[in-house]
Amino acid sequence: MTAGARHRRAGGGSRIPALLLVPAGLALGFLAVPLAGLLARTPWGNLGAELVTPRVLEALRLSLVCSLGAVAVSIVLGVPLAFLLARVTFPGRNLVRALTTLSMVLPPVVGGVALLLAFGRRGLVGQWLDQWFGITLPFTTAGAILAEAFVAMPFLVISTEAGLRAMDRRFEDAAATLGAGRWTILRRVTLPLIAPSLGAGVALCWARALGEFGATITFAGNLPGVTQTMPLAVYIALETDLQAAIALSLVLLVVSLAVLVALRDRWFPTA
């Protein structure tokens, strides 16, 4: 095989089979047309005015606070969990892994109901939080963060675990033989090696938290400035003020695109 032929093969070939092109084109259209619809109806003229209303700014601020809070919770709790899943063999590990990813496939509204039954004022855990510490989570910003972390954390765990499994552990062994302690190895060898997976996990986790709707409105309710994040504001606005809803949607769209672009080198390596 010549270098040229190999190159063609790697590039996908010059002839595109119609059998592939038609469904692929339909798929692309299916995914892209709704976005075009959003852009076509965007009130470009007064977009600026729509975006600086106090209600939008408040939702935007709250979305940032809640999504970053959810990412922080996910890092503090999720990364250790990823280490456990990747490095420690224990009975029932597959079950734990399935549990970890359950909230990814669970309908978010169901997640919200489950959170209420667990952390609500009468919930399994929530009633003790209320009685012992006077803490109630529903209808609070902390509750919104909890709801977002519940659905977003698996993205970080999965990505980090994959990174840990793929890395060459001989680097850690080498560092150990050179006298490095566990903390030093973690800081100087392991974390830098899994940094791309960790980074991708954080970005995905954040994007998912930012877009969270069902669990948040069910568990945390909807109050401007306290629990009404961007997706909730879009939903409520949609029923009375379509222009505002479109403007808000556009912001979420831009943020999602930015995350994808930032990740493109990792997932869509340019040939």
Place this chain on the structure above:
Amino acid sequence: MLRIRTRLVVTLAVAALVLAGCGGDDNSSSGGSVGSSNEIKVFAAASLTAAFTRIGEDFTAADGGTKVTFNFAGSQALATQIQQAAPADVFASADIPNMDMVKDLVGTPQSFASNLLAIVVEKGNPKGVKGLDDLASPDLKVVLAAPEVAAGKYAAEILGKAGVTVKPVSQEDNVKAVVTKVSLGEADAGIVYVTDVTAGGDKVEGVDIPEDQNVTATYPIATVKASNAQDKAQAFMDLVLSDRGQQVLEQYGFLPPPTT
């Protein structure tokens, strides 16, 4: 292994065909080419869920099996959907402003019921809520419907009239969600329709709002102009306005429409 895979592919193919078939059916009925369709779609306010489901059953029985499909949601959401050309045949709103929002798209609306509002609390009223004034207490977690929702608008009106300032912990997207939050014990009180307290079952109870502080919610109904089943839509509307329909609504706690 191969056999299983083949079977799976065949099953999927059949499923796809069946689904495609359904789609075709749907098109022909909503396209109106068949003459009379065998289904009508009724968009109705969330508070009408129980009563209208019952009336729908009566309609199907009386009208030779015409299926009634309901879309229950906040009136403001339904009005938006109708504006965006959702396939509705009949629209029943929990307030007049949301009916007015679509007035160019519907026939002449007629009031068919009215409703009062009440304070909903947990069974046994553990916080001892006696009236609107108590809702201002900072120790009480109050949920209201969002101001965009008909029930939320009425609640704001009532609280305004009574001069009570309430800081709700949440503004729910529809009135049923307010009842849910109270019945789960997450909230201590909310303001909902009297009929929602009845529909809320044995987990909640109502505290009456005195007549001079209360407002009357008027429910208008209209056929949708874009409907391909005008006759059936009109027949459904007639049933709601008939003695039989009014009886069902009364059973579920609705009051007769205001006489003007």
